[in-house]
Amino acid sequence: MKRYIFFIMFFLSIFTITGCGVKKSEFQKFIDRIPDIISKDYVLPETFKHEKIIWKLDNQELEDNRLEFIYSDEDLELSLVAIVKNDVAMKTVKIKKTNFVTELNINTTNNLEITSKEDYLRANLKISDAGFFNTEIESARIRGRGNSTWGYEKKPYRIKFDTDTSILGMKPATDYVLLAEHNDKSLMRNYIAHYFSRFLNLPHQLETRYVRLVLNGDYKGLYLLTEQVAVSENRLNIDTSDDIDGGFLLEFEREFDRANAEGKENVDWFRMKNPNPNDRNNNGNTELYQEVYYVVKSPKIKSFDKNIQESKINYYKEYINKFEQSVSSDEYDKYINVDSFIDYFVLTELMKQVDIGYSSVYIVKDKNEKMQMGPIWDFDISSGNGNYYAYGPKGFWSDYNPWFGILIKNNSFKEKYISRFNEIIDLYFSKVLSEIDRVLDYITIDAKRNFKRWDMFMNDGFNPNPIEMLELKTHDKQVEYLKSYLTERKNWILKTLNNEGYIGYLGEEDEGWR
Numbered sequence: 001m002k003r004y005i006f007f008i009m010f011f012l013s014i015f016t017i018t019g020c021g022v023k024k025s026e027f028q029k030f031i032d033r034i035p036d037i038i039s040k041d042y043v044l045p046e047t048f049k050h051e052k053i054i055w056k057l058d059n060q061e062l063e064d065n066r067l068e069f070i071y072s073d074e075d076l077e078l079s080l081v082a083i084v085k086n087d088v089a090m091k092t093v094k095i096k097k098t099n100f101v102t103e104l105n106i107n108t109t110n111n112l113e114i115t116s117k118e119d120y121l122r123a124n125l126k127i128s129d130a131g132f133f134n135t136e137i138e139s140a141r142i143r144g145r146g147n148s149t150w151g152y153e154k155k156p157y158r159i160k161f162d163t164d165t166s167i168l169g170m171k172p173a174t175d176y177v178l179l180a181e182h183n184d185k186s187l188m189r190n191y192i193a194h195y196f197s198r199f200l201n202l203p204h205q206l207e208t209r210y211v212r213l214v215l216n217g218d219y220k221g222l223y224l225l226t227e228q229v230a231v232s233e234n235r236l237n238i239d240t241s242d243d244i245d246g247g248f249l250l251e252f253e254r255e256f257d258r259a260n261a262e263g264k265e266n267v268d269w270f271r272m273k274n275p276n277p278n279d280r281n282n283n284g285n286t287e288l289y290q291e292v293y294y295v296v297k298s299p300k301i302k303s304f305d306k307n308i309q310e311s312k313i314n315y316y317k318e319y320i321n322k323f324e325q326s327v328s329s330d331e332y333d334k335y336i337n338v339d340s341f342i343d344y345f346v347l348t349e350l351m352k353q354v355d356i357g358y359s360s361v362y363i364v365k366d367k368n369e370k371m372q373m374g375p376i377w378d379f380d381i382s383s384g385n386g387n388y389y390a391y392g393p394k395g396f397w398s399d400y401n402p403w404f405g406i407l408i409k410n411n412s413f414k415e416k417y418i419s420r421f422n423e424i425i426d427l428y429f430s431k432v433l434s435e436i437d438r439v440l441d442y443i444t445i446d447a448k449r450n451f452k453r454w455d456m457f458m459n460d461g462f463n464p465n466p467i468e469m470l471e472l473k474t475h476d477k478q479v480e481y482l483k484s485y486l487t488e489r490k491n492w493i494l495k496t497l498n499n500e501g502y503i504g505y506l507g508e509e510d511e512g513w514r
Contacts (some may be wrong), residue, residue, distance in 0.1 A: 009215075027331050031082050033087040038131050042067045044080075054083040055059055067093070069132050071209075073100040073442070102130045102168065104211040104225065106142060106159075111216040117144040120160060125167075127211075133168050137161065137263065145177065147258075149380075154182040154221055154454055164234060167225065170207045171235050178213060180221070182454075183464060184380040185478040187447055188439060190224055192482075193351060193379035195435050199428045200343035202374040203364045204236040212446055221450040222443065229362055229377050231298035236375065239301040239367035244311045249298040249321035249371075252361040252401075259293035266313045267302050269295045274402040294320075297362070318356035323371065327406050332413065337372045341407065342420045344373035347421060349398040349421075350490060353382040354389050357400030384485035387466040394487035396496075408502050418497050425490055433483055440479050447475040489513025 024032075030048055044055050044065040055062040057080055067078070076095040081088065105128075108114065108121045120141035127135045145158040146151050157178040164172035181187045192210070197205045206227045212219040231238055231249055239247035253259040259269045273289040294316070301309050323335035332338070348356045355361065360378035365371040384391055398403040407413045472478050496503065 001024070025087055027082070027084060027087040027484045031091050034080075034091050034093065035098060036093060038067065038069060038095060041069050042093075044082075048084050056081040056083070069095060071133060072097050089294055096131070098130050098133055098168070100439075101210045101212060101222070101446050102133075103214060104126055104223075105214045106140070107216055108142065114142060114144055114155075114157065114215075117146070117150055119143060125159070127168065130168060134146060135167060139164065140165075149180060149182065150183040152180065156180045156181045156223075158228070158242070164232070166207045168211075169210065170227065171232075173227060173230070173232045173235055175230055175232075177226050177228050178211075179224040179226060181224060181380060184385055185451075185465070185469060185472070185475065186482045187222055187224075187443065187450070187475075188436060188479065188482060189351070189379045189383055189385065190226070191439065192432060192436060193347065193353075193376055194226070195381070196347055196351075196428065196432055197374075198374050200347060200424070200429070201337075202341040202343060202376065203340060203372045204375045206377075210443060210446070212449075217398070219449075219453060221453050222446045229297070229375055236364065238364060242299075242304050242308050242312075243365070243366060243367060244308070244315050246312070247300065247366040248296065248312075248316060248364070250316070250363045251295040251297055252359065252363065253293040253295055254358045254469060256291075256293060257397045258359065259295055262295045263302070267296075267309055269293055270313050270317060272317060275324065275406045290402070294363075295477065298378040319365075319371070324403075327410050327413075330410065330412060332407065332410065333370075337370045338413070338416065339420075340372035340415050341404075342413075343424070344376065345401070345404050345417070346421050346424050347376060348401075349396065349493065350425075350486070351379060351382040351440075352384075352391065352393075352397045352489065353379055354386050354391075355381070356398050356404075357402065361401065381464055383482055383489075385466065386464045387470060388464055391466055393485055394492050396504055400504070405504075408504070414502060417502070422494065425494060429486075429490055432486070436479060436483055440476070444475065447488065451475065 009339045027048055031046070034044065035042070044062070045053060046065050047053060047126075055065055056079060067080075070076070070355070072095060075097050078093050078095065080093065081299075082091065093160070105126045106123050108123045112121050114121060120143045123140045123142045125135065125137045125140040127133065131235070139162045141160045143158050143160075144155055146156045149156050159176040159178065161174050164174055166172040167176060170176075181190065184190070188433060191210070193205050194208050209225045211223050211225050213223045227235060229249075229251075230236065231240060231247075236249070238249065256271075256325055259271070262268045265271070271291055271293050274292045275289060296316070299312075301312060304312070319335065323332060326332045326335055345356075355378055360373055361373075362377060363373060364375075384393065390397070394489055401410050408417065469478065469481060472481055
């Protein structure tokens, strides 16, 4: 009997120690008073019994004891650790998700129609279904944007604010873009490219949000709201001083007219001779060098005096020349961030972006740093969408870009590129496919409404959709086309890279989806 009682007492004591009967410390009880769910920025208690509390989130000490309410399209659980003297307490709080698609209402003054890509109209902006991120701004401006995309019925827009402003939790800035995605029936290619960029070594990853746009009371469809590629204190923050060797953001352009439209030569843009990527064998059939143009997006060269203007442009030209010459001597890593270059061209190759050697290619350099590729931009014509280039899943493409064209011929760079391509696919490709499925669940209803609004779902045959896309009459099938394309292209690239190396785009017509 005594033995029986002993075992009962023993197990009761173990339960008391290990189970729900553990006595909480006063400090833990104090921390437990913090709300389980937060719906706005929350200031955590600074002291306990006059002793300072140290707060940690993911092993990082929080500044100002402030728990920032962040944008998330899924519920988030944050595990906090509180430390005071020799006592430690823990608390899990939840941040409730924000709607994946939110409604953006914009009204221009007097409901004036937006007809210009140059002239802004005053407007007010309102988001009312985003909880903590609800916004109403009177001091907005809006105009059209884009090149060929401005000619479509569903038009893209540029939004500008008088001061740095945050929309839907995005980092504050003055400039935003509304991408219409009229060319892309999956409505996902730009989103997926930016999602993929989160995992890559790039100078800045642009934030994106899906919105249903209502302009002057007229529903305009499903849009992708994103940052403008620009230098900004809260986003792509680089040196913009008048130092000759200061930072710069350039955009590569192939066409003279597009560069010339940006302003004055050797102020707003400059020209150079770059290696011709189409000259594979130096056999004399093509010119060794081609004229290309670089638009200076930052700094604003015209704001400096003429001597500084000339010195800065000469510095840019000299730096680019030195980089191009360094490839043959295997010293290119003195001028470029190799990891950035490799990751940028892995992404453009996988998605077979049409413009990689033409336009919308950005290059950034900060003071005392090396040149980097990025941020990425303009992926609507990619991944099997585009009937005016070799759009099929087979065939290399990125060496259409003159810089990558010479780099990939360098053995050391090629080895690093192939190794990193395999690594990126192994680590992240499945995540991309899963993200496509996740986004499809969220946007299906809005996508159907979008196509109903424009009554153009595969019926008008407008450029640039290839025949394979025109044959698919539902949004679900368009998304499946995108997934299948990326999978087949991934398989072809891996097999070819690992067995034959990077054999280059030969300039031959693709047979579409082979």
